[in-house]
Amino acid sequence: MAGQVVERDINDIFDDIALVENNIANKSYHVGFEEGLTEGTKEGHALGYAHGIALGEEIGDMYGFVVAQLQFQHTSKIKRSLEHLRHAIDDFISNIDVNIDNKTALEQIRVQFRRLQVMSEIKSDCKIDKNTVDIRKDLSF
Template identity: 35%
Template sequence: MSEINKSDFIEDKDINDVFDDIVLSENKVYDESYKEGYQKGVSEPNIEGYHLGYHRGAELGAELGYYLSIAENYLNKSDQAQYSDKIKQNLSTIIKLIKEFPIENVENIDIFAETDKIRSLFKKACALLKIDAHYTEIDRLSF
């Protein structure tokens, strides 16, 4: 039998390559794990994420629908009540923003900022109209 020599199993590597492999091993594992996780995410549906998005979207739609109905109602009564132009303009802006609100995912529109803008205009309109039209379900919403 021939003698087993360690050099038969070890490739001739430069010591710098060995150190680079040690230092970069974490990056390699991270990259491989990211690719594996991404492939799983693409290939497997995320039912929980779908349901969360669906329910949050329904809650947001209910809130915006509430604001829209009140704004349209008060704007329709504006001839009888003779509201100021400032109130009419505010109500018209609320209606316009809600009708332009995206109903599908649009990457260049921040729906949270748009929702906050509509909420603040609605609060301003309520203050100008001197009404308390607080949306009672808003306390349950969490974005």
């Protein structure tokens, strides 16, 4: 019986006709959701990469400043602050975890750096800007 035809109930056929708009909307939603998820992942990766570059530049500038200042003669208080800041940056770099929020540790490092600059009256070219870290996409229309 190779040519066997499957019969469908007439009510099922009418349901398919009546719900065609609903079925197309559901299929379109799922296709759009999958495409949006893919595009969102790509965009999120690009945004995260840019965020990482800005953060790395900021931390690198501060670390370079601290290491350079450790080569000069300073008071014991400033020397301790430099060592403490270098240790805090080393800890931050070695313990960075993408699953937790690192903002608290980063803010502490920024505060220590500013305090060190005020204590030592040393000018630095390091750009500490909160806006470089809090990059957010504007979703308004």
